[in-house]
Amino acid sequence: MRLSRTARVALRAATWAVLGLLYLPLLLVFILSFNSARSLAWPPRGFTTHWWATFLDVESARAALWSSGRIAFVAMALAVVLGTMLSFALQRHDFFGKAPISLLAALPIALPGIVTGVALRNTFVRFGWDLGFLSVVAGHATFCIVVAHNNVVARLRRISPNLREASADLGATPRQTFGLVTWPLIRSAVFAGAILAFALSFDEVVVTTFTAGAGTSTLPQWILNNFSRPNVLPYVTVVATLMLVVSLPVAWLAQRLSEGSRD
Amino acid sequence: MLAPPLAWLLVVYVGSLVLLVAGAFFSLDEFTGKVTSQTTLSNLDEAFTEPAYWSLVARSIGVAALVTAICLAIALPVAFYVAKIAGPRAKRALIVAMLLPLWSGYLVKAFGLRAIVEPGSGGRDGGLLASLTGWSPGFGYPAVIATLAYLWFPYMLLAVHAGFERLPDTLVDASSDLGAGSLRTFRSVIVPVLVPSIAAGSIFTFSLSLGDYITVKIVGGTAQMIGNIIERALLAPNQPLAAAFTLWPIGIMVAYLWTMGRLGAFENL
Numbered sequence: 001m002r003l004s005r006t007a008r009v010a011l012r013a014a015t016w017a018v019l020g021l022l023y024l025p026l027l028l029v030f031i032l033s034f035n036s037a038r039s040l041a042w043p044p045r046g047f048t049t050h051w052w053a054t055f056l057d058v059e060s061a062r063a064a065l066w067s068s069g070r071i072a073f074v075a076m077a078l079a080v081v082l083g084t085m086l087s088f089a090l091q092r093h094d095f096f097g098k099a100p101i102s103l104l105a106a107l108p109i110a111l112p113g114i115v116t117g118v119a120l121r122n123t124f125v126r127f128g129w130d131l132g133f134l135s136v137v138a139g140h141a142t143f144c145i146v147v148a149h150n151n152v153v154a155r156l157r158r159i160s161p162n163l164r165e166a167s168a169d170l171g172a173t174p175r176q177t178f179g180l181v182t183w184p185l186i187r188s189a190v191f192a193g194a195i196l197a198f199a200l201s202f203d204e205v206v207v208t209t210f211t212a213g214a215g216t217s218t219l220p221q222w223i224l225n226n227f228s229r230p231n232v233l234p235y236v237t238v239v240a241t242l243m244l245v246v247s248l249p250v251a252w253l254a255q256r257l258s259e260g261s262r263d
Numbered sequence: 264m265l266a267p268p269l270a271w272l273l274v275v276y277v278g279s280l281v282l283l284v285a286g287a288f289f290s291l292d293e294f295t296g297k298v299t300s301q302t303t304l305s306n307l308d309e310a311f312t313e314p315a316y317w318s319l320v321a322r323s324i325g326v327a328a329l330v331t332a333i334c335l336a337i338a339l340p341v342a343f344y345v346a347k348i349a350g351p352r353a354k355r356a357l358i359v360a361m362l363l364p365l366w367s368g369y370l371v372k373a374f375g376l377r378a379i380v381e382p383g384s385g386g387r388d389g390g391l392l393a394s395l396t397g398w399s400p401g402f403g404y405p406a407v408i409a410t411l412a413y414l415w416f417p418y419m420l421l422a423v424h425a426g427f428e429r430l431p432d433t434l435v436d437a438s439s440d441l442g443a444g445s446l447r448t449f450r451s452v453i454v455p456v457l458v459p460s461i462a463a464g465s466i467f468t469f470s471l472s473l474g475d476y477i478t479v480k481i482v483g484g485t486a487q488m489i490g491n492i493i494e495r496a497l498l499a500p501n502q503p504l505a506a507a508f509t510l511w512p513i514g515i516m517v518a519y520l521w522t523m524g525r526l527g528a529f530e531n532l
Contacts, residue, residue, distance in 0.1 A: 007445075011340055011348060012344060012348070014340050014341060014344070015345065015349075015357065018361075019357070019360055019361060021413075022361060022364050022413075022416070022417075024379075025378070026364065026367060026371065026375055028379065028391060029371060029374060029375045040390050041389060041390065041394070042378075042391040042394040081267075082268040082271055083268065085264050086264075086268035089264040089265035090265075101265075101269065103529065104273070105272065107272075107276070108272075108276060109467075110467075111470065111516055112470055112471065112473055112490070112512050112516065114476060114489075114493055114494070115280070115513055116276070116279075118505055119282070119283040122506060123282050126282060142271070142272070142275060142276050145268060145271065149268075199366045200366075203369055204369075205370055205477055206477060209494075210497070220369070220370045223370045224481075227481065237374075240368065240370065240371040240374050240375075243368045243371050244367050244368060247366050248363055248366070248367055250366075251363050251365075251366035252363060255359050255362065255363075
């Protein structure tokens with residue numbers, strides 16, 4: 001495309017500036033987790049690894065980490081199974097009502113989280129189900145299905161139907177075709193969807209707040225409950241940084257996996 | 264194949280939404296604090312006729328619209344650069360680098376923004392911005408808008424970038440060959456092609472901002488949005504009133520989704 005040199009340079013500079021701004025707050029949290037002062041003030045008072053060395057002694061943070069991990073794992077498993085099934089159904093067949101179902105599959109992330117949260121809480125309370133581990137998992141799975149579905153359906157669209165037909169022509173049963181042809185092609189997309197679903201659940205706070213009972217606390221909720229308490233503040237920066245250093249490489253891996261078969 | 268996921272989405276999700284709307288019509292027993300089986304219009308009356316709530320809803324819509332506008336204004340030049348100017352290797356790296364923060368944790372990012380705008384009062388030192396420039400917007404609506412724009416920007420970028428990818432370079436070149444200046448080309452060639460993508464991206468930036476109440480808690484100071492009154496009603500606990508309040512975001516989002524659908528957003532999600 002024809003474009004003046006000035007315009008190119010300006011756009012390039014703007015892009016890198018925006019990229020820098022995107023990572024600045026993350027970098028700041030990372031740096032502040034080594035701050036010896038119990039505040040968010042800049043510049044940091046001094047360097048210490050004390051908070052990192054002792055954050056596991058904070059009982060409530062450890063419990064939150066454990067329950068976050070368990071919830072994300074179960075929600076991910078549910079979402080991947082249901083989301084993949086949905087992708088196959090929507091991709092392979094044309095049927096009455098397909099368009100509304102596609103819209104329905106986007107709804108849990110298109111409606112504000114607080115609506116989903118309040119609606120699910122209302123239902124659970126109405127039917128007398130205890131708010132706790134299972135209700136949070138159900139809430140998370142509802143929007144995680146969408147992520148898993150999006151990843152798999154995008155891959156399925158790129159796979160030629162000829163491959164399945166060729167496999168059938170060569171005498172393979174549907175089961176063999178799935179195992180030998182379809183599954184190897186979609187595998188990386190399913191894993192990518194699983195990773196993203198896990199990350200999404202691990203990070204979610206709004207639906208969690210409304211579907212968790214008094215006894216269940218996830219890591220994001222722990223941050224939310226403690227960010228304004230000066231005594232715990234350094235541990236909040238440590239936990240936040242920990243979530244960063246876990247999630248960034250994992251999300252990068254998911255990106256690579258979902259691009260996978262394009263090359 | 265279709266039955267289990269559809270059952271989940273319909274029964275658990277849509278069923279809950281229907282129950283939620285229905286729940287707004289039930290009254291609360293003032294002594295026990297439990298929802299009774301008596302129907303009433305008083306919750307809707309309170310949520311929809313109180314002028315104080317109107318201005319709160321209007322403010323929430325204003326915040327969501329501003330966030331969307333800011334995200335769009337930044338995403339347009341950046342997505343243009345990434346899609347049309349950057350080399351293939353740089354393009355992929357840039358896209359991944361801009362999307363990664365999306366998965367890095369909502370609270371971590373909101374908390375990072377708090378560390379930037381922390382005004383520093385009562386003898387305490389300020390955050391990064393106050394310390395480097397001597398000025399900070401402090402906690403309030405400007406900080407809420409900046410934080411929400413920061414949080415949801417990648418969604419808009421991704422959508423606009425996909426739109427630019429679909430725009431053939433030759434179309435832009437043809438426009439300038441026919442004598443159009445860059446502004447005219449932008450208005451008459453680029454924008455019409457991008458509209459469905461922008462609409463798709465704006466669904467995320469608008470919806471996620473509209474319902475937000477956590478960012479408001481972290482960097483909002485005394486600011487209030489729809490989400491905050493829903494939460495307050497719920498914790499009161501007054502489930503029917505909270506349900507009545509959620510009709511605001513549901514109604515606004517249905518209208519918004521419908522409008523964006525008309526603009527072709529759903530072919531681009």
